[in-house]
Amino acid sequence: xxxxxxxxxxxxxxxxxxxxxxxxxxxxxxxxxxxxxxxxxxxxxxxxxxxxxxxxxxxxxxxxxxxxxxxxxxxxxxxxxxxxxxxxxxxxxxxxxxxxxxxxxxxxxxxxxxxxxxxxxxxxxxxxxxxxxxxxxxxxxxxxxxxxxxxxxxxxxxxxxxxxxxxxxxxxxxxxxxxxxxxxxxxxxxxxxxxxxxxxxxxxxxxxxxxxxxxxxxxxxxxxxxxxxxxxxxxxxxxxxxxxxxxxxxxxxxxxxxxxxxxxxxxxxxxxxxxxxxxxxxxxxxxxxxxxxxxxxxxxxxxxxxxxxxxxxxxxxxxxxxxxxxxxxxxxxxxxxxxxxxxxxxxxxxxxxxxxxxxxxxxxxxxxxxxxxxxxxxxxxxxxxxxxxxxxxxxxxxxxxxxxxxxxxxxxxxxxxxxxxxxxxxxxxxxxxxxxxxxxxxxxxxxxxxxxxxxxxxxxxxxxxxxxxxxxxxxxxxxxxxxxxxxxxxxxxxxxxxxxxxxxxxxxxxxxxxxxxxxxxxxxxxxxxxxxxxxxxxxxxxxxxxxxxxxxxxxxxxxxxxxxxxxxxxxxxxxxxxxxxxxxxxxxxxxxxxxxxxxxxxxxxxxx
Amino acid sequence: xxxxxxxxxxxxxxxxxxxxxxxxxxxxxxxxxxxxxxxxxxxxxxxxxxxxxxxxxxxxxxxxxxxxxxxxxxxxxxxxxxxxxxxxxxxxxxxxxx
Numbered sequence: 205x206x207x208x209x210x211x212x213x214x215x216x217x218x219x220x221x222x223x224x225x226x227x228x229x230x231x232x233x234x235x236x237x238x239x240x241x242x243x244x245x246x247x248x249x250x251x252x253x254x255x256x257x258x259x260x261x262x263x264x265x266x267x268x269x270x271x272x273x274x275x276x277x278x279x280x281x282x283x284x285x286x287x288x289x290x291x292x293x294x295x296x297x298x299x300x301x302x303x304x305x306x307x308x309x310x311x312x313x314x315x316x317x318x319x320x321x322x323x324x325x326x327x328x329x330x331x332x333x334x335x336x337x338x339x340x341x342x343x344x345x346x347x348x349x350x351x352x353x354x355x356x357x358x359x360x361x362x363x364x365x366x367x368x369x370x371x372x373x374x375x376x377x378x379x380x381x382x383x384x385x386x387x388x389x390x391x392x393x394x395x396x397x398x399x400x401x402x403x404x405x406x407x408x409x410x411x412x413x414x415x416x417x418x419x420x421x422x423x424x425x426x427x428x429x430x431x432x433x434x435x436x437x438x439x440x441x442x443x444x445x446x447x448x449x450x451x452x453x454x455x456x457x458x459x460x461x462x463x464x465x466x467x468x469x470x471x472x473x474x475x476x477x478x479x480x481x482x483x484x485x486x487x488x489x490x491x492x493x494x495x496x497x498x499x500x501x502x503x504x505x506x507x508x509x510x511x512x513x514x515x516x517x518x519x520x521x522x523x524x525x526x527x528x529x530x531x532x533x534x535x536x537x538x539x540x541x542x543x544x545x546x547x548x549x550x551x552x553x554x555x556x557x558x559x560x561x562x563x564x565x566x567x568x569x570x571x572x573x574x575x576x577x578x579x580x581x582x583x584x585x586x587x588x589x590x591x592x593x594x595x596x597x598x599x600x601x602x603x604x605x606x607x608x609x610x611x612x613x614x615x616x617x618x619x620x621x622x623x624x625x626x627x628x629x630x631x632x633x634x635x636x637x638x639x640x641x642x643x644x645x646x647x648x649x650x651x652x653x654x655x656x657x658x659x660x661x662x663x664x665x666x667x668x669x670x671x672x673x674x675x676x677x678x679x680x681x682x683x684x685x686x687x688x689x690x691x692x693x694x695x696x697x698x699x700x701x702x703x704x705x706x707x708x709x710x711x712x713x714x715x716x717x718x719x720x721x722x723x724x725x726x727x728x729x730x731x732x733x734x735x736x737x738x739x740x741x742x743x744x745x746x747x748x749x750x751x752x753x754x755x756x757x758x759x760x761x762x763x764x765x766x767x768x769x770x771x772x773x774x775x776x777x778x779x780x781x782x783x784x785x786x787x788x789x790x791x792x793x794x795x796x797x798x799x800x801x802x803x804x805x806x807x808x809x810x811x812x
Numbered sequence: 813x814x815x816x817x818x819x820x821x822x823x824x825x826x827x828x829x830x831x832x833x834x835x836x837x838x839x840x841x842x843x844x845x846x847x848x849x850x851x852x853x854x855x856x857x858x859x860x861x862x863x864x865x866x867x868x869x870x871x872x873x874x875x876x877x878x879x880x881x882x883x884x885x886x887x888x889x890x891x892x893x894x895x896x897x898x899x900x901x902x903x904x905x906x907x908x909x910x
Contacts, residue, residue: 208878215882222885222892229896249885256878272817279824279859282852283831290838 209260216253222246235295238288245281248274312411315391318398320407323347323364335391335414337384348379353388356380371397371405378415390416449494450746453773456494456795458702460487461710464798468684485527491795495555509647511545511672514578514602517553525561525574532571540579544669546600552643559636560604560663567608567661577603580669593650598669605662611655619653640665687802689715692809693734696720697727697743697755698771703794707742710798711805723748724755736763740809745772745780753783769808771796814866822863825856844895851887854880 223246226233233239255271258264309316309329318327324347328340336343336351348364349357360379367374375394383389395410463484470477518537525535546553557576564574581601588594611619615626620641640663644651648668655661694716698704701722708718719734721727724747731738741759743752756768770784773794784791792804832839832849839845858880865873 208875211878211882215878215885218882218885218889222889225889225892225896233896246888249888253881253885256881260878272815276817276821276824278855279821279828282825282855283828286828286832286835286839286852289842290835293838293842 206260206262209257212253212256212260216250216257219246219250219253223250235288235292238285238292241281241285241288245278245285248278248281252278314411314413316409316411317343318407318409319348321368321405323349323361323368323407326407335383335389335412336381348381348393351381352379353382368397368408373397374410388416389414390419450773452494453491453794454700454703456487456491457773458700458706460484460491460795460797461703461706461801463487465706465710465713468798487795492555492558509547509549511547511670511674512550512553513543513545513674514553514600514667515539515543516674517550518557518576518578521554521557524558525576528558528562529565529574533565533568534573536573536575538575538577540577540600542580543578544580544598544600545672545674546647546667547670547672548647548667549643552647556640556643556665557602557604559640560602560665563636563663564604564606564608564661567606567610569609572607572660575603575605577601577605579603581666583666591650591652594666595648595668599649599666600669602665602667603662604665605660607660610657610659610661611653612657616653616655620651684714684799684802687714687799687806689805689809691715691717692739693717693719693737694740694742694805695727695731695734695738695759697722697724697741697747697752699723699744699746699748707801710801711742714802716805724750724752727755728758731759731762736766738763738766740767740769740805742769742771742805742808745770745784746774751780753780753787756789767808769804814863818859818862818866822859825859828852829856844891847887847891847894851884851891854887855884858884 223243226239226243226246230239234242252271252275255267258266259268309331312329312331315331315335316327316329317325317332320326325344328343330340332338332340332343338351343351349361352360356379360377363377364374367377373394373396377393379391379393381389381391391412392415393410393412395408398406398409400406463480467477467480467484470480518539522535522537529535561574561576568574579601581599583594583596583599585596588596611626620637641651644665644667649666651666652664653661654664689711692715694711696704696707696711696718698707698720699722704720704722708720711718719730719738721730727741727743741756743755745752747755752770752772756770759766760768768789769792770789771792771794772780781791790804790808792800796804829852832852839849842848858877861873861877861880865871865877
């Protein structure tokens, strides 16, 4: 057989196989037009091969002419097939690209959008539902600013217009949006400008990211950092206050003490007496300032909670209030009848009342009226739902109102923050109200503030009531005569010379025999030499060579029945309060006044 | 002797060649494109040889022409088997990169 015929048979069979493969994959092979063109090409080739087989195997040449013409179609079918195939591939790529985009849009946690040149949404991905609660169709046709509170819309619109004018991309544009449910959502928007083929600006395309939670977390972190900073500041104040308190209180003991001694020697009508009184008053205020600093830094000695009557506390402080507030401010006291007692530390309560009155005074630079009121109140559950920090039950309400400048909402929010002050520099420490807040919280109470700018302020302080009758204290009635000593011998141990001298003079002038020592060693020597004939050891807790507690322990071993009175200018752990309490020693806090010292000595020698 | 239809076919084939060269990048991205395009080149080679056999080495070139024709058909059949039976060119609407 002619080799050409063999080639043609081979070609025929190959084409037939190709046709069979195409036929068997007809439904899944290519697009319809590509498929038909390819099939046409194969059929045409098959016909040519068949014709050639017949021709070269010598069977017939009848189909030769037809084959010649049919062959012309072959290149056309090739090119059409190639073209259709390219088109199909391009269409497929486009489909895949769309699918990829759709998948990305659905998978991403961001919201993808497009706006036209007027910032009107032309596309919104389904995620908009998660962001703003709206369906994409509800968003399309609206502008981003339609979903923002008006003030925010104005701000963002101005910013966006500037970006749009410059036709520049933008990122991280933060904006506040209102969710369909009403809550606010913070979004971070980024976008790029869209231009058509002619370079005409068509709008923007971009993404929005929900950063509400991130913002909240950042705010929380900032708040925690602020709290940390605040606590570090408080710690620093505590260290500072604790450090100065000792020396400061020693100085104040001397100032207060000698002033009182001098006042006792001068007639009340003498102008010098008035001057001394000013010094005395200033020293009291200085002592209060130290105490406030220590109170706020929580370095104060433990509170002594006893049932007390607020009416009595106010009455006792009334004279001091009058001196404090000046003549241009009237004071109106309205004390509740049958006022219940509160379980409180007397000193702390005085501090609360004093700070509120001083605060009221400072709010009325041009004069006005302070009203101090007490009353029993019953707090019900309904009240507690309004004021979540309140508790139901019986309470005593202390109200201090003024007719001063009042406070706006912003000021009220910060009123109890330490070092927040609306007063001029040097006029306030910013600790008055925070101290009040701290004390009231420690007593299980709370404070409500009512104020408006220009209409004055009212501070209502609520303390839990107790149904115990407070003991009547007759301290005030005690006269100096009753506190006089009866030649009892006192060993005074004090390292601060001025305080030692003052205490020695006061006690010496009031009927005691005082032997003074500057440190523990000297005290032990004296105790030894004087044959232990002392009724009382009055010792500072912190001495240069050893602690006052170690000293009294040694002295008690030698004379177990000797009375002990300890004193300290420290208010923190250096005062060794827990040990003093545990051992049952009497204690007097510096700075002490003449009367306080005499009373403490008397009570130590003759316990009630 | 050169036949008119063979010249026309050759000219059209050259036109297709121009198209193939012009769109080679797109064609290269098609599945099994190297086999298919080779098949076309071999086919075109056969068309060239058909014309040339009218001028010289008639018998030899005719032999080569039919060899090219068979080779082209075999390449197309291989391509067809490769892309259709093995599924390389079978597009699926749900195909995704994810």
